[in-house]
Amino acid sequence: MIRRLAILLAMLTALAGCRNDGPAATAETSPAGHAYRLLFLPGNEDVSIHVAWPTDRAYRAGVNPAAPHVGVDLILAGGAEGYPAGETGERFADLDAEASLYVAVADHVIGELTAKKANLDEAIVIANAHLRAPGLDQAWFERIRGGFAKTVAESQAQPLNAGFAALRWAVLGDQPLRAALSLDEPGVIESLTAADVKAWHKEVITARPEAIVVAGALDARAAGAAVDALLAGLPATGREMARAAQADWTPRRILLHRPEADTATLSFVGPLPPTRAPGEIEDLILVGALGGGDQSVLFKAVRTELRASYGFGAGLANYTRELRVLALSGQVVPERLADVERAVRKAYAGFRAEGPGGDLAARKAPLLEAFRQLPEFVIDVANAELQGRLDGYNPGRALALPEELEAVDADSLAQRLREGWPSADDLIVIAVSPDADALPGACVITAPEQAADCP
Secondary structure (H helix, E strand, O other): OHHHHHHHHHHHHHHHHHHOOOOEEEEEEOOOOOEEEEEEOOOOOEEEEEEEEEOOHHHOOOOOOOHHHHHHHHHHHOOEOOEOOOOHHHHHHHOOOEEEEEEEOOOEEEEEEEEEHHHHHHHHHHHHHHHHOEOOOHHHHHHHHHHHHHHHHHHHOOHHHHHHHHHHHHHHOOOHHHHHHHOOOOOOOOOOOHHHHHHHHHHHOOOOOOEEEEEEOOOHHHHHHHHHHHHOOOOOOOOOOOOOOOOOOOOOEEEEEOOOOOOEEEEEEEEEOOOOOOOHHHHHHHHHHHHOOOOOHHHHHHHHHOOOEEEEEEEEEEOOOOOEEEEEEEEEOHHHHHHHHHHHHHHHHHHHHHOOOOOHHHHHHHHHHHHHHHHHOHHHHHHHHHHHHHOOOOOOHHHOHHHHHHOOOHHHHHHHHHHOOOOHHHOEEEEEEOOOOOOOOOEEEOOHHHHHHOO
């Protein structure tokens, strides 16, 4: 009897394991003391490790703000002991692995390493060498710096981006954060040195990241060992973050006069709550309904009905993790600029008062499908979990997004519009036009920095 009972209990335990063998999230600590989140994804051949290092460089005067943008590429391309410059990409490709470093808004540098489970140890050795002691090859530094300078110059020459540069002057004024976001100070990229990048690397890439996520078919013991190996030998000390910045969202109407522009651009911008506050899922639904395609409210109001634009859309963006913005923008026929301003303001006011309307289930469907498929894509789900960790959410938010989405209803959308979104009269208007008189009553400027003085 005892034998049969033991067998029965074993069978029940096995069945329980089968019911719970799907994706799961836990908070773990590695043997070396690194806190991390583990997304267990059974059956996934790949493992992805994501690390977020905090930084406040963009908020500080006296440092070159271009260093992070060049540095993230130079660390992986500039070689390390035993790894000649320019060959790391090929080594990762041979392992069927990927590695990247990038600047995430102004507050973090994020590293991602993804490899087949069988090749993970070797990929970690390569990545650790470059994080711990990068060669920062001078020739590669100059190549990367030159390419980055060209990309920034091309972007700044575009009328829409010139308008957003003016907006940053209006909102942020003469602060280090504005200069770091715009990178428009004369010679700021050209004056960057390899020594600047070296100092940035020493300051930021330490053994004290703010968040770590491991995703894949690894148990906690293997995941903890991988985290420790990746961060081995990095400096144990970090720096206390001082991210002070002031934003002035006083509504203004500004026109940047660009006589050489072929067409005009028009943007409406206002603040939104940061993603650490509830309402991010509502924002995704709302911004799609407002300006996410040819059936959106703005497209119909400006392109279909007014026939005065090449298209008008809406999007979400971040200056920092705390300073998040809603932007409505598009290209406009210059002589219809004032008409489009009125039409967009009216359409937005109506949308904020009445909500998106239509079939909410149909609006949710694309997001729901994406959220349900997220655990199948190891890099994407690890990134989503990392962002959730940085926003203070509990472990497993990336896996619980379908349930979070299903909880959204017409009332929560209306509340979000009412309490979280700016009113039509609170939006800042930025136009770029070849006609200085295209927006009557606007503050007319000829250079983005003049927007700081617009009333």
